[in-house]
Amino acid sequence: MADLKTRYMGLTLSNPIIIGSSGFTTKPSTARQLEAAGAAALVMKSVFEEEIRHEQAEVYDSLAGYPHPEAEGYLLADYPSLVGAQKYLERLEAIKAAVKIPVFASINCVSSDNWMAYAKQLEAAGADGIELNIYDIAPAPGEDSNAVEAKQLEIIEQIKGYVSCPVAVKLAPFYSTLVSFARRAEDAGADALVLFNRFFQPDIDIDKMALVSGINFTQPQDIQLPLRWMAMLKPHLTCDLALTTGVHDAEGLIKALLAGANAVQIASTIYRNGMDSVGEILRGLEAWMESKGFESIAGFQGRLANPKDEQSFARVQYIKSFVGVE
Numbered sequence: 001m002a003d004l005k006t007r008y009m010g011l012t013l014s015n016p017i018i019i020g021s022s023g024f025t026t027k028p029s030t031a032r033q034l035e036a037a038g039a040a041a042l043v044m045k046s047v048f049e050e051e052i053r054h055e056q057a058e059v060y061d062s063l064a065g066y067p068h069p070e071a072e073g074y075l076l077a078d079y080p081s082l083v084g085a086q087k088y089l090e091r092l093e094a095i096k097a098a099v100k101i102p103v104f105a106s107i108n109c110v111s112s113d114n115w116m117a118y119a120k121q122l123e124a125a126g127a128d129g130i131e132l133n134i135y136d137i138a139p140a141p142g143e144d145s146n147a148v149e150a151k152q153l154e155i156i157e158q159i160k161g162y163v164s165c166p167v168a169v170k171l172a173p174f175y176s177t178l179v180s181f182a183r184r185a186e187d188a189g190a191d192a193l194v195l196f197n198r199f200f201q202p203d204i205d206i207d208k209m210a211l212v213s214g215i216n217f218t219q220p221q222d223i224q225l226p227l228r229w230m231a232m233l234k235p236h237l238t239c240d241l242a243l244t245t246g247v248h249d250a251e252g253l254i255k256a257l258l259a260g261a262n263a264v265q266i267a268s269t270i271y272r273n274g275m276d277s278v279g280e281i282l283r284g285l286e287a288w289m290e291s292k293g294f295e296s297i298a299g300f301q302g303r304l305a306n307p308k309d310e311q312s313f314a315r316v317q318y319i320k321s322f323v324g325v326e
């Protein structure tokens, strides 16, 4: 039988399927079902920097007029570790108690701020790692790209200073120099990179002429964007890599592994096809490995990510696709 073990965030996972941050990763009962279905790890639904700050702000308010200003100073210096998004911590503890597989906490953040100490609480509550979902779409026309990237790197560096568990960064696909930024994220301490963050998808209702929420589920063909970047980034990085977006079946998982992923994170296929899809994908992977004679994932992982293929992923295929098409 094929060995499906893989390494991700410095941990050994029983197979490469991680349940991505989503509505399926908020409750102990579903976490247990997903583990039984074969998932090797899960990323909890994100807690938002704003939620953490909101609770901290309440502490600030309650301290207003505190009669001992010197003690207040100490309290404020320490407050992020005293409070936090309490419910999220409780949920994390409950999920950890319910399953044996690694559980990663996820923080949706835009700034490096004193909410960071909250990450330490997540670690203390049992998080096997922390995934940072840096939701920064830099909407201000005057924003400088170097400054935006420097802020993101500062977030990574700072959080690594707070926790000793591994930290993954779920990257956006929008950088003018993604390979360079990924290298700098790794230098800043990222133990893993996740390709890619999926931002809120807005749409327009033409009858109401109003902005509406678009469809957040992906299609199998959406894998092409992270697949290309996975193959292009892999030769330049030493940290672990996860691909998320468009893995709906065994074929998607195999493509991700061939491009260099250590693991994939899935969500849409669970919403569409149920939890049984985890087992189906794993059986498909095993059957493919058997048919190709691979005993372990290491036998083929990253096979299409060597530097000589880089040009194919960068431009050659593009030229081939369009030359001769009228």
Ligand SMILES: Cc1cc2nc3c(=O)[nH]c(=O)nc-3n(C[C@H](O)[C@H](O)[C@H](O)COP(=O)(O)O)c2cc1C
Pocket: 020, 021, 022, 023, 045, 046, 106, 108, 133, 170, 196, 197, 198, 216, 217, 218, 219, 244, 245, 246, 247, 265, 266, 267, 268, 269
């Ligand atoms: C309903 C839903 C909720 C999600 N919530 C989060 C979230 O809180 N944080 C996050 O980083 N990603 C979130 N995601 C993104 C998923 O983790 C995943 O990266 C994305 O859906 C792409 O994988 P897929 O093609 O398998 O759906 C969410 C996705 C869905 C469908």
